[in-house]
Amino acid sequence: MIRTTPRDVFAALQAHGHKLTQPRRLVIETLVDQSRAMTANDLHQVLAERGVSLASIYRTLELMSELHLAEPVHQSGDEARYIACRPEHHHHIICTGCWRVADVDSCLLEPVANAIHEQSHFDVESHILEFYGRCAACRR
Amino acid sequence: MIRTTPRDVFAALQAHGHKLTQPRRLVIETLVDQSRAMTANDLHQVLAERGVSLASIYRTLELMSELHLAEPVHQSGDEARYIACRPEHHHHIICTGCWRVADVDSCLLEPVANAIHEQSHFDVESHILEFYGRCAACRR
């Protein structure tokens, strides 16, 4: 399973000229450590007592997204949820009970994209593939 | 290509005891005819002059979703976009230029779900798979 680490994220941020502030550090550490898809509010509940504002959480999540250090979950209800992950192309299996995430390494869809092109004359530029289910714990 | 029709949608609504009002009829006809992923505002721009309120548009889209007569697009930006489609399991290829939609009939993912189960011990209950690209027209 290809997980990321806070160190990887810090390094990537700094490589792009961003500063490593306390609020950022805390958001990143929390999101990575939980390996769950979290909302801004989830993070704020954990980090408010340490003085991290909701605005900084939103700003950090957006920054991580831009640098492909986090990805939004597409079936997330009203609030956006984010997963800390590595920039390489891969997919997730996400528990809709606890929002814990596992990686799906292989991407079997390149041949499908070609088939679609022949059928529909669309150039396929990207795709979303996410699996939802129940992890062993939530299944009880 | 498996498209739906306004008639199909009307029939399904009535089969579930819902009335066929003028605002509903117009929303459904517009969404089906365009075969594009549309936002509530897109629909309102077309239908406001015919007296259809934004509230009714939202309510109709939600009703269609519940009955699996429409599906939300998961990579849609700030506003939710909906596609009128048939209830059967299938996938879409969506143009990010004009939001026109084509269907992808085959679903190749059942075997993948089993592989995931063995890897991660998640029960896979559902998945999102959407392709994004450029249709021939938007490619210019």
Added chain:
DNA sequence: CTGGTTGCAAAATTTTTGCACACTC
């Protein structure tokens, strides 16, 4: 030091809802 980053509060956006009236069946 210097400019990026933060927290706060206000604003912006999208979506939902209460209610009186209207329309479908």
Added chain:
DNA sequence: GAGTGTGCAAAAATTTTGCAACCAG
């Protein structure tokens, strides 16, 4: 006629932004 559905306007909820103060490099 009964009860669902509508429009309007206000409310809710999430996310974004302006600005003065602050901190990392």
